[in-house]
Amino acid sequence: MAREIRGSKITQLPNYEITKFLRSWEVDSAYMCLAVPGKILSIAGADELRIGRVSFGGIVKEVNLACVPEAKIGDYVIVHVGFALSVVDEAEAQITLDYLRQIGELQALESGGGEAPDEVEKPS
Amino acid sequence: MKFVDEFRDAEAARQLAAAIHGAVTRPWTIMEVCGGQTHAIMKFGIDELLPAPVTLLHGPGCPVCVTPVELIDKATQIAALREVIFCSFGDMLRVPGTRCDLFHVKANGGDVRVVYSPLDAVKLARQNPAKEVVFFAVGFETTAPANAMAVYQARQTGLENFSLLVSHVLVPPALEAVLNSPDNRVQAFLAAGHVCTVMGYEEYHPLASKYHVPIVVTGFEPLDILQGVHMCVRQLEQGRAEVENQYSRSVRPQGNVPARELMSKVFRVVHRKWRGFGEIPRSGLGLAEGYRQYDAEIKFGVEAYSAAEDSECVSGEVLRGIRKPTECSAFGLRCTPEHPLGATMVSNEGTCAAYYRYRRTRVELASSSPLQPVCRRDTSLACPERSGGTADGDASGTPPEPFRSRP
Numbered sequence: 433m434a435r436e437i438r439g440s441k442i443t444q445l446p447n448y449e450i451t452k453f454l455r456s457w458e459v460d461s462a463y464m465c466l467a468v469p470g471k472i473l474s475i476a477g478a479d480e481l482r483i484g485r486v487s488f489g490g491i492v493k494e495v496n497l498a499c500v501p502e503a504k505i506g507d508y509v510i511v512h513v514g515f516a517l518s519v520v521d522e523a524e525a526q527i528t529l530d531y532l533r534q535i536g537e538l539q540a541l542e543s544g545g546g547e548a549p550d551e552v553e554k555p556s
Numbered sequence: 557m558k559f560v561d562e563f564r565d566a567e568a569a570r571q572l573a574a575a576i577h578g579a580v581t582r583p584w585t586i587m588e589v590c591g592g593q594t595h596a597i598m599k600f601g602i603d604e605l606l607p608a609p610v611t612l613l614h615g616p617g618c619p620v621c622v623t624p625v626e627l628i629d630k631a632t633q634i635a636a637l638r639e640v641i642f643c644s645f646g647d648m649l650r651v652p653g654t655r656c657d658l659f660h661v662k663a664n665g666g667d668v669r670v671v672y673s674p675l676d677a678v679k680l681a682r683q684n685p686a687k688e689v690v691f692f693a694v695g696f697e698t699t700a701p702a703n704a705m706a707v708y709q710a711r712q713t714g715l716e717n718f719s720l721l722v723s724h725v726l727v728p729p730a731l732e733a734v735l736n737s738p739d740n741r742v743q744a745f746l747a748a749g750h751v752c753t754v755m756g757y758e759e760y761h762p763l764a765s766k767y768h769v770p771i772v773v774t775g776f777e778p779l780d781i782l783q784g785v786h787m788c789v790r791q792l793e794q795g796r797a798e799v800e801n802q803y804s805r806s807v808r809p810q811g812n813v814p815a816r817e818l819m820s821k822v823f824r825v826v827h828r829k830w831r832g833f834g835e836i837p838r839s840g841l842g843l844a845e846g847y848r849q850y851d852a853e854i855k856f857g858v859e860a861y862s863a864a865e866d867s868e869c870v871s872g873e874v875l876r877g878i879r880k881p882t883e884c885s886a887f888g889l890r891c892t893p894e895h896p897l898g899a900t901m902v903s904n905e906g907t908c909a910a911y912y913r914y915r916r917t918r919v920e921l922a923s924s925s926p927l928q929p930v931c932r933r934d935t936s937l938a939c940p941e942r943s944g945g946t947a948d949g950d951a952s953g954t955p956p957e958p959f960r961s962r963p
Contacts, residue, residue, distance in 0.1 A: 468557075469558065469560065471558070480708060480709055488557070489557040496675055496702070499812055499815040499818065500814075501814065510750070510753060512698055512699065513672065513673045514674075514676070515673065515675070517750065517754055517806070517812055517815065518753045518806045518808075518812055520805050520806060524804040525805035528563075528783070528802070529562060532783065533568075535571055535575045536568055539571045539574045539575055540571070
């Protein structure tokens with residue numbers, strides 16, 4: 433078995449077939465460079481010890497807010513390893529979403545029916 | 557979650573993918589720099605939504621992956637000391653060193669602890685005045701402010717039993733190394749959104765114009781990445797090479813100024829060795845003059861140690877975008893996240909690990925037997941010892957040894 437596999441070649445496979453094999457490896461652990469947006473519930477301390485309680489979809493953690501002096505309660509901050517890197521700019525987020533919506537409308541126009549395609553075919 | 561769910565909308569992703577299909581007329585190769593983006597691309601199957609002429613290459617932006625083996629060895633040497641509490645992000649514990657990994661040290665009685673933040677390591681040092689607490693400060697610019705803050709706090713409060721084993725790396729020199737490589741295929745970059753959140757993107761303008769590559773600062777959600785690709789493709793098709801910011805909800809042109817000031821107080825730019833690249837000049841951060849007493853390499857006298865990379869693992873080529881994980885003969889067979897040959901299979905951001913977890917692949921047997929998916933749990937497959945020369949089963953033609961737990 434092992435001998436045969438060693439001389440093997442890996443090819444692509446449709447999604448559904450292998451997903452079940454990989455399911456058990458889908459561990460949701462913390463990624464090192466991952467930074468996630470969370471909402472500030474309260475703020476205490478000052479300068480390098482300015483600490484906020486930040487909610488990530490209901491899970492609350494202590495976060496150092498020293499480098500986001502402009503952050504206030506209710507703001508969303510991007511947090512990485514317990515350290516806030518930026519305050520999420522809601523207006524800019526809206527601009528991005530508007531851009532996406534415009535592209536969607538444009539595509540709908542181009543496809544003729546005013547309705548988005550069910551799927552996008554990948555040319556072979 | 558706000559600012560997450562709306563950037564995962566399937567309908568919008570489909571439309572954006574259609575827009576990319578409509579915009580492409582020629583083959584283009586785009587590199588996403590950050591391992592977090594690689595992970596999202598694999599997890600959400602974004603590469604399969606893209607038109608065939610657009611190839612995504614996976615870049616060197618996984619800090620765990622580019623940490624050279626000699627630093628892992630230094631970490632295991634320090635962690636094995638009786639007076640030391642060695643703290644690290646969880647990703648680093650399974651990265652193989654020359655002889656062993658940090659898990660191995662922990663199993664042998666070393667006090668190795670996984671922490672969520674370097675600031676937790678500072679707290680630990682305060683609670684354990686009789687111990688030396690060492691934090692393994694690995695990361696790109698994203699992690700540097702938090703690590704800088706940890707040392708800064710230690711000095712402000714006169715904490716002497718805390719130190720950092722620093723392996724900080726910087727993105728722009730790595731991009732330049734990729735572009736200067738003779739076998740470079742990259743025509744555009746998706747720059748790492750969180751690195752730019754800290755550093756801004758002003759330093760990318762000279763790169764874009766010197767090498768004539770579009771650079772789009774991109775976020776991490778599926779719609780962010782698709783939009784980043786769309787912006788890259790538009791630039792490429794129009795013959796432009798500019799720096800654009802897709803991730804404007806977090807990234808400002810000048811970055812996070814207080815964080816950069818803190819970093820420049822605590823760190824200085826140094827030459828650094830990268831796995832897969834060798835030494836890149838001025839490509840990393842080390843502790844500044846005033847903070848040398850917090851440098852674990854000096855404190856524990858491991859500065860001079862050096863070690864060569866293992867030759868069997870092709871992670872160097874994967875990191876430079878020359879090979880894909882599936883082009884490695886060990887992938888998924890002799891190298892798995894549980895028994896990795898190299899760091900790219902260990903880290904949650906590593907390209908090989910992302911392919912292993914999410915990629916829809918299977919092994920086609922050399923004989924004409926029907927296609928069979930790989931059963932990852934099949935312990936009759938090879939699982940060689942780290943130290944035993946993992947390639948020798950191949951070379952001699954003998955079957956690899958069956959599964960054995962580590963000694």
